[in-house]
Amino acid sequence: MDSFFSPTANCRVRWQDLPGNGVPLVFIHGLGCASSCEYPRVVVDSAFGGRRAILLDLPGCGYSEKPQDYRYTIAEQARVVAELVAHLGLESCFLYGHSMGGSIGIEAAALLGDRVAGLVVSEPNFHPGGGFFSRQICSHSEETFIEVICQQMIAEDKSPWAGSMAVDAPWAVWRGAASLVAGNDWFMQFVNLPKPKQLIFGEDSLPDDDFSRLSALGVSTVVLPACGHSMSWENPGALAGALAAFCR
Numbered sequence: 001m002d003s004f005f006s007p008t009a010n011c012r013v014r015w016q017d018l019p020g021n022g023v024p025l026v027f028i029h030g031l032g033c034a035s036s037c038e039y040p041r042v043v044v045d046s047a048f049g050g051r052r053a054i055l056l057d058l059p060g061c062g063y064s065e066k067p068q069d070y071r072y073t074i075a076e077q078a079r080v081v082a083e084l085v086a087h088l089g090l091e092s093c094f095l096y097g098h099s100m101g102g103s104i105g106i107e108a109a110a111l112l113g114d115r116v117a118g119l120v121v122s123e124p125n126f127h128p129g130g131g132f133f134s135r136q137i138c139s140h141s142e143e144t145f146i147e148v149i150c151q152q153m154i155a156e157d158k159s160p161w162a163g164s165m166a167v168d169a170p171w172a173v174w175r176g177a178a179s180l181v182a183g184n185d186w187f188m189q190f191v192n193l194p195k196p197k198q199l200i201f202g203e204d205s206l207p208d209d210d211f212s213r214l215s216a217l218g219v220s221t222v223v224l225p226a227c228g229h230s231m232s233w234e235n236p237g238a239l240a241g242a243l244a245a246f247c248r
Contacts, residue, residue: 001036001063004087008079011065013057015084018043020052023092023117025247027055028081028108030099031133031180032165032173034062038098038232047241049248054093056084058104060172062164072175074100074184078107085112094247096120098232099131100176106186109193118196120246122239123229126190126210128183137177146170160233191217198246200239204228220246 001014016036029035035055043053057064058077070076081104085093094117097105102124109119125131130138140149150170154162165173187210190197198220201211205228215221222242227234 003064004084006059006080006083008076008083009059009065009067009070011059011067011070013059013065013080013084014063015057016040016055017088018053018055020050022051022247023094024052024054024090025094025096025243026081026085027053028095028097028101028105029056029058029061029164030101031176032161032168033098033101034058034164034168036062037160037164037167041236042232042240042243045237045240047237047244049244051244051247054084054088056081060169060176062167066169066172068169068171070172071179072172073179074103074176075107075179077104077176078111081105081108082111085115090115092117094118094120096122096243097124098122099229100125100134100180103180103184103186106189106193107184109195110189116195118198118246119190119193120198120200120243121190122200122231123202123205124186124190124199125180125183126187127185128181130177130181130183134177134180137174138181142171142174142178145174150174159230161230187213190214191219196220196246198222200224200231200242202227202229202231202234
């Protein structure tokens with residue numbers, strides 16, 4: 001893996017740069033995940049079309065360093081994404097963010113401005129209050145989550161999520177969840193983003209009010225069959241195809 005030093009996180013951040021054609025797509029993972037774990041299967045799928053892909057492990061996650069004195073807020077993680085794009089010297093890139101990564105992607109797109117060719121988000125956090133996992137995590141103190149709850153959640157979870165969660169720093173997970181619960185108006189930021197944009201949902205996650213609202217506003221929306229929130233594991237080929245179609 002490649003790495004660079006992030007001034008925002010004060011640590012080394014790692015990513016995989018998978019060769020391919022066209023404007024690259026930067027992958028931003030969700031809470032308790034890591035792009036190095038979640039997206040290789042998507043990128044190698046024939047439906048992805050051989051596009052260059054950059055798989056970022058955010059600070060605190062996967063192969064990246066995990067400082068304990070970093071706040072891991074959505075805004076700070078977005079600045080790390082922008083730092084990586086600048087470090088790579090990318091004049092243009094697409095961004096894809098899933099769940100918490102969608103919220104980070106929305107803020108990163110605003111920071112990157114004209115460098116962003118388009119933004120795709122799948123089942124992002126659009127509003128304060130967090131989602132099921134972030135609320136569950138933040139129902140405990142950070143100390144209790146680190147010392148007890150994190151390992152309990154990993155032991156009880158039977159999905160691939162448990163594998164990436166096991167290598168993420170528990171303080172990074174708790175603080176990321178707390179930032180989601182504190183929230184922002186990411187919905188309107190997404191609506192007002194003056195770039196090509198798209199919202200992806202798994203059919204098992206519908207109906208959803210935000211999906212319906214964005215469809216009514218004329219924002220591009222896509223439904224992936226035979227999957228829910230964990231679409232990269234449940235139907236990686238469908239996600240690969242949707243991302244390739246957007247980038248084309």
